[in-house]
Amino acid sequence: MDPNKIWSEVLNEIKPKVSPVNFKGWLSQADAISLQDNKLTLSVGSAFFENQLRARYLNLILETLKKITDQDISVDFKIDPSKLSKKTKDLPSEDFFEFSSQPPNLSYSLNPKYTLENFVVGLSNNVAFAAAQAIVQNPGTSYNPLLLYGGTGVGKTHLMLGIGNALLNKNPAMKVKYSSSEQFTNDYVAAIKEHKMEDFRNRYRSVDILLLDDIQFFSGREGTQEEFFHTFNALQGKNSQIILTSDRAPGEIVKVEDRLKSRFQGGLMVDIQTPDFDTRVAILKAKCQEKGENLPEDALKLIASSLDTNIRELEGRLIQIIQKLKANNLEASIENISSFIQTSVVPANFDYKKVISVVCNYFNMTQKDLTGPNRQKELVLPRHLTMFLLCEELNFTVQKAGQILGGRDHTTVMHGRDRIKRLMNTDRDVQKTLIEIKQRLLQ
Ligand code: ADP
Ligand code: MG
Numbered sequence: 001m002d003p004n005k006i007w008s009e010v011l012n013e014i015k016p017k018v019s020p021v022n023f024k025g026w027l028s029q030a031d032a033i034s035l036q037d038n039k040l041t042l043s044v045g046s047a048f049f050e051n052q053l054r055a056r057y058l059n060l061i062l063e064t065l066k067k068i069t070d071q072d073i074s075v076d077f078k079i080d081p082s083k084l085s086k087k088t089k090d091l092p093s094e095d096f097f098e099f100s101s102q103p104p105n106l107s108y109s110l111n112p113k114y115t116l117e118n119f120v121v122g123l124s125n126n127v128a129f130a131a132a133q134a135i136v137q138n139p140g141t142s143y144n145p146l147l148l149y150g151g152t153g154v155g156k157t158h159l160m161l162g163i164g165n166a167l168l169n170k171n172p173a174m175k176v177k178y179s180s181s182e183q184f185t186n187d188y189v190a191a192i193k194e195h196k197m198e199d200f201r202n203r204y205r206s207v208d209i210l211l212l213d214d215i216q217f218f219s220g221r222e223g224t225q226e227e228f229f230h231t232f233n234a235l236q237g238k239n240s241q242i243i244l245t246s247d248r249a250p251g252e253i254v255k256v257e258d259r260l261k262s263r264f265q266g267g268l269m270v271d272i273q274t275p276d277f278d279t280r281v282a283i284l285k286a287k288c289q290e291k292g293e294n295l296p297e298d299a300l301k302l303i304a305s306s307l308d309t310n311i312r313e314l315e316g317r318l319i320q321i322i323q324k325l326k327a328n329n330l331e332a333s334i335e336n337i338s339s340f341i342q343t344s345v346v347p348a349n350f351d352y353k354k355v356i357s358v359v360c361n362y363f364n365m366t367q368k369d370l371t372g373p374n375r376q377k378e379l380v381l382p383r384h385l386t387m388f389l390l391c392e393e394l395n396f397t398v399q400k401a402g403q404i405l406g407g408r409d410h411t412t413v414m415h416g417r418d419r420i421k422r423l424m425n426t427d428r429d430v431q432k433t434l435i436e437i438k439q440r441l442l443q
Contacts, residue, residue: 001069003040007032010064017060026053026112033078040065041076045083046289051117053077055169081292110168110178110211114161120286122279125155128270132159135241136166139209143268145232145242147215149249150272153310156245159272160211163243167209175206180213185224205234209241215264216246220255229260242267277398277414280304280314287315293322295332302334305397306341308414317341350441352396352404355389358440362433371406381430384416385437391417393441 007030015023029049030042044050053061058075065073116136121129128148135146146163148156164176179187184204191200204210210231218225235242246253249271250264275283284300303321307314321340330336360367363382370382383405390401391413398410398417405413423430 001035003032003035006035006040006065006068007042009068010061013064013068014057014060018057027057029083030077031083035073038071039074039076041078043078043080043083045079045081045292047079050077050079056112110161110164110176112165114158115165116159116162118286118290119155119158119162120279120283122275122282124273124275124279125159128159128272131268131270132163132166135163135243136170139167139241140239144236144239145244145264145267147244147246147250147264147267147269148272149246149269151274151309152247153312153314154272154274155311156247156272157213160213160243160245164209164211167241174208176209176211177204177207178211178213179204181215181217181224181228184212184228185217185221188224188227201231204231207235207240209243210235211243213245214247215244215250216248216253218256218260219253222257225257225260229257229263232260232263274309274418275311277301277304277308277410280308280311283311284314284318287318291319291322295322298334299332299337301399302337302341302397305399305410306395350394352390352394354441355386355394356404358437359386359389362437362440371404373406381433384420385434387413387416388420388434389437389441392421393438 011023011027014027018027026049030044030053032040033043034041042053044053054077061075062073065071065075116129116132119125119129131143131146131148135143148159150156161178164178167174168176187200187203191197218228232242244264246264250256250261250269253261281297281300281304284295284304285297288295288300303318304314307317321337324330324340325332325336356367356370359382360370363378365379365382369379370386386405387398387401390396390404391398396404398413401417402408402410402413420430420434424434
């Protein structure tokens with residue numbers, strides 16, 4: 001039997017049964033390479049594709065093979081990274097969800113790009129990830145709602161869609177709806193205008209899982225809040241799982257009714273923090289793998305240390321650097337990459353020696369005290385301030401700041417820097433100290 005012919009028959013058979021986006025995004029990305037001893041081998045671009053195909057479609061593929069050939073044929077995968085660059089361009093684009101109107105069963109599907117499998121877990125997000133797994137195990141019961149909150153680009157939407165996709169994998173008949181609070185508002189306003197409230201309510205209240213992104217935009221919209229309050233109660237009443245995201249803790253969202261806030265807070269709230277260095281490196285590694293690019297670890301570390309909050313921007317920088325390297329036909333060396341990164345760094349008109357001397361002067365201590373191993377309590381704040389200033393004002397990598405401070409570990413530097421970042425918003429003494437030191441630095 002010709003493997004290509006069989007596989008294309010299988011695809012033809014499957015095509016009407018899945019949504020066009022998923023067909024194009026997953027199934028048509030695989031090619032048949034051999035059929036021997038009742039085993040069909042398919043080539044795919046990455047382990048990620050293999051996992052997705054296995055989880056989503058393996059049963060369907062096996063059944064279809066049986067139907068077509070009347071034999072028990074097993075399926076195996078072979079990873080061929082050269083496929084990635086060619087075919088992934090056809091993957092579903094930025095749309096986070098797709099609602100395919102496939103009669104008679106409405107099939108819900110989410111952008112398959114965002115999964116739990118390709119969500120990199122680190123210290124900044126492991127609690128949120130554990131919550132996500134718990135919900136996939138047991139939706140609608142223990143943690144309802146789940147509220148994920150954290151800054152921009154830290155992975156809230158990704159994790160939320162990852163839960164949705166995992167639930168759909170487990171049970172494709174599940175109705176999973178993704179929307180944002182803005183979309184909800186627009187739908188609501190349109191429904192009132194067009195006298196289609198019943199339609200609207202059906203759409204939002206009939207689902208098993210509601211994923212609602214960026215609830216901070218409910219702020220100040222009283223009518224919508226009222227409607228959402230009832231949506232929420234209806235869903236919770238029938239044990240539908242609700243997952244919400246917000247760019248801040250619910251207590252900090254202004255102009256949202258208290259009763260709605262208390263609903264938001266009534267389940268499990270977990271924050272996703274800004275990713276630590278190791279997580280950023282791991283994410284960059286994963287993104288390279290997905291794109292079929294190969295950058296040395298040192299290069300990834302350099303890129304990871306150049307940006308420390310927003311993963312979306314980090315990914316953007318990675319892509320930019322890969323493109324620049326290609327456009328200039330340069331190899332991915334530390335030198336080449338750091339020259340790209342440096343162009344975006346604003347030079348300060350003082351250097352690290354001045355930082356050290358000003359901090360020592362300010363606290364009336366010696367340079368040896370500051371950089372030495374002594375762990376006396378009084379030395380902690382000056383050290384942390386120095387870490388913060390080196391990283392934030394001079395854009396030093398945490399590794400380099402660690403070296404300057406007597407060979408301290410980069411994670412120690414990150415901890416110190418982040419502590420000051422926090423305290424400068426909450427602790428008046430630290431604020432005052434920082435301002436005075438900065439003034440001295442600029443003199
Ligand atoms: P948010 O909703 O918090 O603003 P997103 O979920 O849109 O952020 O994430 C921004 C980008 O960063 C996306 O491309 C996402 O895939 C990626 N990203 C964020 N966190 C992770 C992670 N832990 N592992 C892999 N990719 C991540
Ligand atoms: Mg988001």
